[in-house]
Amino acid sequence: MSKVNGVLLDITGVLKEGDSPIKNSVEAVERLREKGIKVRFVTNETQETKNSLVSRLSKMGFTLTEEEVISPCPAMAHELRRNGLRPHLLVHPTVLEEFDGVSTENPNCVVIGDCAEHFSYENMNKAFRVLINMSEPLLYSLGKGKYFREDGELVLDVGSYAACLEYATGAKSKIVGKPEPTFFQTALDMMQIKPEEAVMVGDDLVSDVGGAQGCGIKGILVRTGKFRPADERHPEVKPFFIADDLYHAVDHIISLL
């Protein structure tokens, strides 16, 4: 058993739900910091900018900086610039600014993020038509989540809408975000630690726990957020540990030190 030197935390469903911190989660993050454990926030959030997310979390009582957050839009914008790609952006209007300076003229790919109510028939058709007119449709999906919990209700996530476009066009989406290994690797690189020294805590069994464990990072599932009892009987993904919430997950992490 390696020593734990870094913890990767999912945000929605682990730290907070909607605009409320999940019980004792502010204290849980503080306890990690007090123990000298490095912390990074690894989120698939694409409904708001990193900047707005950090300021909202700060207001809830969390202590964190923008540099500690790894989120899909800035990573995607970097990838687009690096490859000279011009996307049709099917993303939430609030995150458009994270794509500043990326040309969207005469698009040669589609980027789909979590658009919530902007997943209208009209917007889906616009993205669909860009793809169906390409000989090799190129679709990037900012995460592949099926659904998440918001205001006490489950709602469809970006992965489900990406599946709609995949079925319609024959495209196979490339993922930027969890569970893609490079996304977790970015967090490890920033902390300068090895996978076996890290723990990921999340409420998404496949994207958070499965994704992390695919990289050799221990995955803890919390019974908050989108957690459903059936997750404990998943045929393939078996979490390293299951905790009632982040506070208890941190208890367990500290017991490993």
Added chain:
Amino acid sequence: MSKVNGVLLDITGVLKEGDSPIKNSVEAVERLREKGIKVRFVTNETQETKNSLVSRLSKMGFTLTEEEVISPCPAMAHELRRNGLRPHLLVHPTVLEEFDGVSTENPNCVVIGDCAEHFSYENMNKAFRVLINMSEPLLYSLGKGKYFREDGELVLDVGSYAACLEYATGAKSKIVGKPEPTFFQTALDMMQIKPEEAVMVGDDLVSDVGGAQGCGIKGILVRTGKFRPADERHPEVKPFFIADDLYHAVDHIISLL
């Protein structure tokens, strides 16, 4: 080569596009009737009732009766009543009347049809939540079309939105409509003919041509409607014949008599 005694015609993209008949298609149907060939209209249309469809086609100059049309909603309503199922209906508001008398209280399945602009995030979430709360999610899809052409543009069809719900919930949709064999069989039964005596004409390579040919019916693809040149190079579905439009398809059928 068996004699052709019955012809199954797709409607959208074969007889008409939007509110306009496709060139010479009115005459083409008349020619079949003059030759004494039985005709049935086998459609996956779920944006309007059979009644409204027939009256709209009549105004365009076609001669047909409601009894000659096989469409998904009435078939679905019959299936629901027969099995005592109570659907959550994610269908276009105009076809709700085709489900009159079907109880939708405390739903134990979801029926998805082509909702067009009613495929909102809110409506998709409502259907999703019914499914995710079932231990064995039961989803019926009225056809599995990927897209179709409307007012000169390709738009997403019900199959693509069913794929979204399938990905989100793990359900595998049951199809009522083309390419399901029972749908074609209904048309054959009505005409009292065998599959080898029938020809299906459609613009959807997979649903129309592939579906028919899976039942032993010859499938003719027309280069109208949603047809795309790539359809002629499909790895699996090889039409019996490809015609520029319905008029030329009928020419070919008559040449077989």
